[in-house]
Amino acid sequence: MYALEKIKENIAEKINKALGEEIIKASSLVCPPNSEMGDLSLACFQLVKATKKNPGESASWLMEKLSLEIPAVKSMKVIGPYLNFIIDKDFLAEEVIEEIFKTKEKYGQNKEGKGEKVMIEYSNGNTHKEYHIGHLRNICFGEATKEILSANGYDVIPVSYINDFGIHVAKTLWNYLTNKKEWEEGREDKGYLLGKIYVDANRREKEEETAKQMIQLTMKKIEAREGEEYKLWKETRKWSIDYFDKIYKELGVKFKKIFYESEFIDEGKKVVAKLLEEGILKKSEGAVIADLEEKKLGILVVERSDGTALYPVADIPLAIEKFKKYNIKKSIYVVDVRQGLYFQQLFFLLQQMGYKQEMVHLDYEFVKLPEGMMSSRSGNVITYKELKEKMFAQSKIETAKRHEDWSEKKIVEAAEKISLGAMKFEMLKVGSDNVITFDIAKALSFEGYTAAYLQYTYARIQSIFKKSKIKNQKSKINVKNLSEEKESGLIFKMAKYPETVRKAGENYDPAEIARYLFELAQMINDYYHAVPVLKAEEEIKKARLAMLSTACQVMKNGLGLLGIEVLEEM
RNA sequence: GCGCCCAUAGUUCAGUGGAUAGAACACUAGCCUUCUAAGCUGGAUACGUAGGUCCGAUUCCUACUGGGCGCACCA
Helix, strand or coil, X not given: CCHHHHHHHHHHHHHHHHHCCCCCCHHHCECCCCHHHCCEEEEHHXXXXXXXXXXXXXXXXXXXXXXXXXXCEEEEEEECCEEEEEECHHHHHHHHHHHHHHHHXXXXXXXXXXXXXXXXXXXXXXXCCCCEHHHHHHHHHHHHHHHHHHHCCCEEEEEEEXXXXXXHHHHHHHHHHHCHHHHHCCCCCHHHHHHHHHHHHHHHHHHCCCHHHHHXXXXXXXXXCCHHHHHHHHHHHHHHHHHHHHHHHHHCCCCCEEEEHHHCHHHHHHHHHHHHHHCXXXXXXXXXXXXXXXXXXXXXXXXXXXXXXXXXXXXXXXXXXXXXXXXXXXXXXXXXXXXXHHHHHHHHHHHHCCCCCEEEEECCCCEEECCECCECCCCECCEHHHHHHHHHHHHHHHHHHHCCCCCXXXXXXXXXXXXXXXXXXXXXXXXXXXXXXXXXXXXXXXXXXXXXXXXXXXXXXXXHHHHHCCCCCCCCCCHHHCCCHHHHHHHHHHHCHHHHHHHHHHCCCHHHHHHHHHHHHHHHHHHHHHCCCCCCCHHHHHHHHHHHHHHHHHHHHHHHHCCCCCCCCC
C-alpha cells in the first residue's frame, strides 16, 4: 500500500474506533478546496446519526476524541461541518520520495486485478477501407486502457480483429477489377490506395445500375473462395494488413494476436446451423435472424437471404475461441458506441449458448469533423496518414525553430515523438462519452493542455539534471530541506498518483490520467519558475534535485500509460 | 415511435450530494544576464427549463426543450 493510502486507512480506522462503528471509509477522506484548509477532510454530515449532534458539533467532538494519536497526522482543525487533517509534510515527503525511488517505473501500480485474465479487443480495422482518425481514437483508447488495466494488476491480452470479408471488400475489389487501369499508376502506399478505391466504389455504386448485382456476385465469389476475385482478395488483403502493421508499429502498439473475420466464417456457418436447430436462431423472410423483440433487443440479422454472412456469423465463433482457447474471465470489446445495441444482442446470444464469462462493450463516442460526420464511404475523413504527416511537419518546424544547432536526425527523432504524443493525447484527453469534433488546427497547437506541454515540462527538468553534474540522484536526503510550500504541494500531488491509477482502472478512463499529468506538470512548471535549484545551497540543491527526479518519474510513468514517450530535450 | 448519449465561460472540455464550480484556447497586461518563453504571473464571463427526493442538488430522479446516435439483410 502506498503512503497516502496508508495514511487514509489509519485515519479512517481511528475515526471508526472513536465512533464505535464502521461508518467511514478511507475514500471518504477527500482533499479540501484549498490547501490552507488542510490536506484531508471529512464531511461530518454523515456522522450525525452516530453522534446525535449537528455536523459542526460532530466535527469538534470527533477531533477531541481522536486527540492526535494518528500516525502522520500533525494537527486537525474544524471548519464548519468539516474536520480537516494536516499531514506531517516531512513524513510524507520521506515516504513518497523513497517509495518512488524504490519502485521507479512501477510506481503507481497495484494488484487490484489479482492477475485475472482479461482480453481486450481494439483497433479493429477494415481491410480495403481507410484507416482514419476514428480508428485512431479507438486504438489510443484501447491501448491506454490495456496499459491502465495492466498497471492495476490484470493479466491483459491485447488483440485485434480485422474485418477482411465484408461487403466493403467486395465493393473495393469490384471497382478495382472493372477499372484496373485507373488505379495502376503511381500507387504509393497500396493499403492507403485501397481506401480511395473504396470511396470511388461507393460513388460508382450510386451511379451504375448493375453495380449492386456485380458487388453481390463478387461477394459470393470471395465467400466461395474461387476465381479471379478470390485471388485478388488474397493479394489486396495483404496490402491492408501490411499497412495496418506499419501503423501499429509507428504507434508502438503490439497485439498478442490478430484475428481475421475470414478465418471464422466457415466455423460460424456451422454454429449458425446448429443454433437454427436449437431454435435460438430462426428463418424469416429468407434470412437467418435472432428474434430478441421480447428482450427489447430488436431483431438481429445473422445471414442475408442470399446466404452470405453478416457480422455475427464470425463474431460468435470468435467469442467462443476467446473463451475456450485463452481461458479468459473477461472479454472487453473497444467499439464505437453506435454499435451498442449490436453488442447487447451478441452478448445475449452468447449467454443463451451458456457462456458465463463477463463481456464488456467498452464504448466511446465517435470522432466528427467541424463540417459534419466522417464517412468512409464518401471519403469525408481525415485519414491517419494525413494527420500524421501534418503533425510531423508541424512538430519539425517547431523543433527546428528552437534548435538551430540540432542535426536533421535529432530534429526528426524529436518531431516523431512530439507528433505521436500529440495525436494520442488529443484522442485521450476528452472523456469517452464526448463526441470529439476534431479541429486539426487546434490539434496542431502545442500550447496548453497538450502532450507537448507535458513533454516539455519533463525535458526542461532533465536539463537541470544535466547541468547539475550529479550523476545519480539519491533518495537519502534530508527532507527538512524541502520546506517550500510548493514542494509540499508537489509531493502531495505525487502521493496521489497511485489512487489516480486505481480510479482510471476502475472506470476504464485514460482521461483521468491525462488530467492528473497536466495538473502535475502545471505544478512542476510553477515550481520551476519560482524556486531555483542549481543556485541553491548544496544540501538544499540535492534535496530539490531528488524531488524533481521523482516528479519526472511520475510524469514518465503516467505518460507511459497513455502510450506517450518522454524526451530528454525539446 | 422506441432506446442510448450529451447540454457548465465566447470556444473546447474538467468537476463534486456539501466549504469560493476549475482548466485550456481565444482576448488582454506583464515577465527571458535563475536552471529551455512549447513556459510563468495578472485580468471578464457559465451549471438548458420546470418539478421531485434530501438538512443540502450543477451532481440523483421525472418531465420538457435543444443537439447527436441507434433500431431487418452496412460494419
